[in-house]
Amino acid sequence: MELVVARIGRAHGIKGEVTVEVRTDEPELRLGPGAVLRTEPASAGPLTIETGRVHSGRLLLRFAGVKDRTGAEALRNILLIAEVDPAELPDEPDEYYDHQLMDLDVVLADGTPIGRITEISHLPSQDLFIVERPDGTEVMIPFVEEIVAEIDLEEQRCVITPPPGLIDDRAEIASARDAEGEASAEGDAKVEGTA
Numbered sequence: 001m002e003l004v005v006a007r008i009g010r011a012h013g014i015k016g017e018v019t020v021e022v023r024t025d026e027p028e029l030r031l032g033p034g035a036v037l038r039t040e041p042a043s044a045g046p047l048t049i050e051t052g053r054v055h056s057g058r059l060l061l062r063f064a065g066v067k068d069r070t071g072a073e074a075l076r077n078i079l080l081i082a083e084v085d086p087a088e089l090p091d092e093p094d095e096y097y098d099h100q101l102m103d104l105d106v107v108l109a110d111g112t113p114i115g116r117i118t119e120i121s122h123l124p125s126q127d128l129f130i131v132e133r134p135d136g137t138e139v140m141i142p143f144v145e146e147i148v149a150e151i152d153l154e155e156q157r158c159v160i161t162p163p164p165g166l167i168d169d170r171a172e173i174a175s176a177r178d179a180e181g182e183a184s185a186e187g188d189a190k191v192e193g194t195a
Contacts, residue, residue: 002038003099005030006059006080011072017051017060018072020080023122027059030082040079047080096151105157106131106141109149114167115139117158129158139167 005027009019024030033052039045048064066072084097098120106114106129118138119130127143141147141160150159160167 002081003084003097004040004079005037005082008061008075008078008080010076011069012055012060014069015062016066016068016072017062018066018075019058020061022059024082031059031061031080035082038081038083040081044075044078047075096153100153101129101151101158103156104151104153107157107159109159109161114160141166 003024005024006020006022009021011017012019020031022031031049031052033049035049036046037049039047049061050064051062053060063075066075084099101117101120104117106117108114113134115131115133117129118132120143121128121130121140129141129143129148131139131141133139141162147160147162147166148158149161152159
């Protein structure tokens with residue numbers, strides 16, 4: 001199985017180094033010296049990593065055969081793709097590779113079907129499951145412990161306990177006092193509008 005592990009950014013310096021936008025939780029495994037990576041577009045590769053280092057919080061790579069800034073700039077925006085064994089699992093027990101989560105059935109704790117995971121969006125603050133519902137609409141489920149109760153790879157399902165309003169349009173009012181306050185505010189607005 002092939003996974004995108006990085007996107008090449010701009011050239012750094014004059015000796016062929018490039019910045020990379022890392023798209024893997026295991027850069028030391030996937031982007032280490034000697035790694036041979038397929039590219040998208042394919043005509044740019046394969047590329048072999050010669051050296052790697054962190055500079056000002058960014059990973060810098062140099063590829064075999066790329067010796068100057070011009071060669072490095074020519075690689076800008078190319079995706080780096082690694083071959084991964086589909087049976088391989090992350091080191092941490094509560095971590096998953098995207099390919100393991102794709103197409104899982106999403107259900108509530110009582111078994112009510114919600115849909116299936118069609119995409120995983122990696123945001124800076126958290127990951128989101130994009131879930132396609134049976135009617136073709138999509139709902140976004142934050143991949144956080146408070147909502148995703150269980151991932152069962154054997155049963156190919158994801159059990160969620162969503163807060164009110166996350167998967168339906170019916171958000172619950174927190175208390176009767178809030179409801180009374182809203183009704184009172186609406187009444188006040190009408191009185192003010194007629195004066």
